Amino acid sequence: MTDGAVRNEGVLIVGAGPTGLTLAIELARRGVGVRIVDAAPAPHRESRGKGLQPRTLEVLEDVGITGRALATGTTRLPFRKYFDGARVNDTDPFADARPTPDAPYERGVLIGQWQVEKLLRERLAEFGVAVEGGTEVTGFEQDEDGVTAVLADGGRIRAGYLVGCDGGRSRVRKAMGVRFDGTTDATQSMVVGDVEAEGISRDVWHQWFASDGSGVMLCPMPGTNSFQFQAGPELDANGDPLPPSLESFQRIFDRYAQVPGVTLTDPTWLSLWRVNVRMVDRMRVGRVLLAGDAAHIHPIAGGLGMNTGIQDAYNLGWKLALATTGRAGPALLDTYEEERLPVAAWTLGITTELYARVREAVREPGTGVEAAAPPPMGTGYRWSSLAAPATTGDPGVLRPGDRAPDAPCLDASGNPVRLFEVYADPRFTLLGFGAGGAEVADAVGKLAIEHEDLVQAFTVTDGEAGEPGDLHDHEGHARRAYGLTASTPAPVPALVLIRPDNHVALLTQDPTEIASYLSQITTFPPKE
Structure with missing residues (x-):
């Protein structure tokens, strides 16, 4: 107030x-x-x-x-599909997914x-x-x-x-x-809500569909006794959706699930949703x-x-x-x-x-x-004015504007640390890759002092803990994730600047380019 x-x-x-x-x-x-x-x-x-x-x-x-x-x-909830009341299959579209050093959440x-x-x-x-x-x-x-x-x-x-x-x-x-701008399609709508349902297993996402193209889904919500209910709405005589109610949810469930003796109770949310784009x-x-x-x-x-x-x-x-x-x-x-x-x-x-x-999908018994399943998000911002001009058109090569990869490393004391943990600082992060070279360490140190309020800086070596350096890429995952390998055809950039929202800002061998970029941020010019 x-x-x-x-x-x-x-x-x-x-x-x-x-x-x-x-x-x-x-x-x-x-x-x-x-x-x-x-x-x-x-x-x-x-x-x-x-x-x-x-x-x-x-x-x-x-x-x-x-x-x-x-x-x-929960990260693991199989989908159980039924068609015209008969169970069809249980599937997990991410069953083969595994975390990788550069992407920890599969x-x-x-x-x-x-x-x-x-x-x-x-x-x-x-x-x-x-x-x-x-x-x-x-x-x-x-x-x-x-x-x-x-x-x-x-x-x-x-x-x-x-x-x-x-x-x-x-x-x-x-x-x-x-x-x-966009459209609202009043002909395509859905009722959705939270209800409880005794007698329905909570270890799968239930999806009942029928040959008429309609159906109902019950998804158990972790940490609660509720299921999220989703279905097409009941319609009035004019073909318009009726307001959602527990009674209409029960009628829809009985019609498509065909599971006798199950009563939906304790609604905490009832909503009618229309397609908006x-x-x-x-x-x-x-x-x-x-x-x-x-x-x-x-x-x-x-x-x-x-x-x-x-x-x-x-x-x-x-x-x-x-x-x-x-x-x-x-x-x-x-x-x-x-x-x-x-x-x-x-x-x-x-x-x-x-x-x-x-x-x-609801019309096909085997589908x-x-x-x-949704596509991955986080496509990056290669087109942005905050991304340096691209040097290659190869989409497989890390470029400014891309999401910054993760990698397991060791800190100066030999303790495990991930790059994502390093990036959690609210400032830009500068990584100086090199085998403990004095030139890289000196460049990183100067930039960190000159732009202390805007950037944190680390030298990254490819050796074990105990060697000079802030981070040790002991398994080579960081170098591979950032394209710094012996097979890289172009000159290997030694300095990588990461934005505060964990996207690559700049890859370069020239410390003056890092300084220029950081100065651009503090005096960012208006659009022409």
């Missing part, structure tokens, strides 16, 4: 879903004053988007909650959205920040120095920047006046930005909505922190839209295709919904 006074905060975040909470953590851990408000008076307990993809787990490891998410959810985790939000709130509280529930932003005014948010109770909040993370019906987006034409207007569903909404297939929003926040957080603290010009924020709008467009296309594949 507010006392009606205008208070000056660094960043005001509107909306405390996964996107807003991730952004708040990213700002708070960089020492930025942040205030996060939500119109709802209390957190919900709805499963909603129920999966975190491998790339999102990498992001959330940096944020600080992946271990907790893995302990709360599969996603099934976890309710409310549980993800709970973990994020707990992490945010570790920085002394709490969500202000029951605080509804109805509009805003902005000037050269900041933004004043107008609240439903007449109060006002002053901030340097405002970020709308307030969902598909975003009031912030509407007040910005940006376009929200929309995105904004701009993610920033002055000091106001959009992220997550406020900027792009997707078909439900693949669970990419929550994942894309979290990755929006991860991309924006470090840039907004530098702009807010004055260590970079506001023009750096233009790269947020430059990088994330194409990803949103790609994701919209992918989720639309996935939804079509799901609808087709499971696993045929629509």
